[in-house]
Amino acid sequence: MAARRLIFQVPVTWPFYLAVMVPAQTWQYSQVQLSEEPLICSARGCRNPAVHALRWNNPKLHTPDRRKTWLACDAHLTSLGDFLRARQFLREVEPLAAE
Numbered sequence: 001m002a003a004r005r006l007i008f009q010v011p012v013t014w015p016f017y018l019a020v021m022v023p024a025q026t027w028q029y030s031q032v033q034l035s036e037e038p039l040i041c042s043a044r045g046c047r048n049p050a051v052h053a054l055r056w057n058n059p060k061l062h063t064p065d066r067r068k069t070w071l072a073c074d075a076h077l078t079s080l081g082d083f084l085r086a087r088q089f090l091r092e093v094e095p096l097a098a099e
Contacts, residue, residue: 039096041073043080048073051096054080056089067091 039050050071057066072080077093084090 039071041076042070043072043076046073046076048075052077053094053096054084054090055092055094056084057091058087058089071096 040046041048041050050073052072052074054070054072054077055067056070057064057068062068070080070084081090081093
């Protein structure tokens with residue numbers, strides 16, 4: 001699966017916190033770049049290809065419809081899922097579509 005990366009440009013001399021504060025309408029978007037690199041597992045130190053997407057949110061920080069995503073290989077699906085379940089953050093687990 002090709003990873004999509006959205007690149008936006010702000011003046012290089014700006015500190016990061018100012019770039020975040022700029023309204024989205026003023027950002028200059030470049031083309032979305034597709035990478036041929038496989039998506040990898042989000043577990044620390046793991047370089048295996050991801051086969052699952054763990055969709056989660058922190059209800060204290062995120063709206064109910066907001067989802068963040070961790071990717072997992074078969075070996076780390078349980079440990080990443082248990083970590084999110086213990087905090088009641090895990091919303092759903094989906095297989096990654098094979099291309």
